[in-house]
Amino acid sequence: MRAHQITLAALAVVAGLSLTACQNDGDDAAAQTDPSSVATASPSGGGPTSGGSGASGSDADSGKDTAAGAGPAEQDTQGKTAKCATAGLAITAKDNYIDGDPDATVAVEMKNTSGQDCVVAGFAGVDLKTNAGTISAERKGAPADPYVLKNGKTIAFAVNYPLNETGGSGVRITGLVVTPPNETKSVTLAWPGKPSLPVTDGSGDPVTVGPIGSAGQGG
Numbered sequence: 001m002r003a004h005q006i007t008l009a010a011l012a013v014v015a016g017l018s019l020t021a022c023q024n025d026g027d028d029a030a031a032q033t034d035p036s037s038v039a040t041a042s043p044s045g046g047g048p049t050s051g052g053s054g055a056s057g058s059d060a061d062s063g064k065d066t067a068a069g070a071g072p073a074e075q076d077t078q079g080k081t082a083k084c085a086t087a088g089l090a091i092t093a094k095d096n097y098i099d100g101d102p103d104a105t106v107a108v109e110m111k112n113t114s115g116q117d118c119v120v121a122g123f124a125g126v127d128l129k130t131n132a133g134t135i136s137a138e139r140k141g142a143p144a145d146p147y148v149l150k151n152g153k154t155i156a157f158a159v160n161y162p163l164n165e166t167g168g169s170g171v172r173i174t175g176l177v178v179t180p181p182n183e184t185k186s187v188t189l190a191w192p193g194k195p196s197l198p199v200t201d202g203s204g205d206p207v208t209v210g211p212i213g214s215a216g217q218g219g
Helices: 002-032 035-041 048-052 055-079
Strands: 089-095 103-112 118-120 125-130 133-136 147-149 154-162 171-179 187-189
Touching: 089 171, 089 187, 103 171
Parallel strands: none
Antiparallel strands: 089 103, 103 154, 118 147, 125 133, 125 171, 171 187
16 A cells, blocks of 8 residues: 555655646747747848848839939930031022112021921121122121921021222122031132122221111111
8 A cells, every 4th residue: 555655645746747748848848939039030121121221122112212303304416406507508698689778688588407306596608709809798676586497398598798989999708708606617609699888998888787687677
C-alpha cells in the first residue's frame, strides 16, 4: 500500500513538471509570433510601407513637374514664326508717282514665296545706284508692329525722292538695291522711277524710305 502511494506521488510530480514545461513552451511561441516583435525586427526602409513614402516617390513627382514645365516651352519654340528671309521673297519695284506731287515715289513690293508664313517689321535697306555713286535712303516715319506675311501675300513700302526740275541732266539713277528688314542679303532691281535726281549741295530734300506697309505717297 505504501508503495502504491509513493508511485502515485511520483506520477503527480512528473505530471506537474510536464504541465509547467508545456506552459513555458507556449509562452516562448507566443513571444515569437507577437506582431510588435516582427515590426521591430523588420529592416529600415525595406518594407512596402517605407518604400511608398521614400525617395523614389519624391523623384517620380519631381519628374512629373519637370515634364509639365517643359511642355509649353517646346510648343512656343515649335510654333514660332520665322522672319521673312530674302530668299523667300519676290521683290519688285514700280513707279508710283502722281502728277502734282512735290516729290516722286517708287513702291517696292515683297511677295512671300517661301511656302510658309513669315514675320516682317521695321525698315528695309534702300540704296540708289547713280553715276555719282551710291545714295542710301534715310528712314522716315515710325515702324509698325511686326506683321505676319502669309504665304503668297504681298506687302509694300515707299521710296520717296525729289524731282529733278532744274532743267539739267542731274544725277542719273542706274539701279535700286533693296535689303529686307533684319537681312544682309540684297537684291538689285532696275530703277522704275524718274531717270535722275537734282544736283544739290546737300541742302535739298533727301531720298527717304518708309516703314514696311507704307505703300502710299509720303511714306
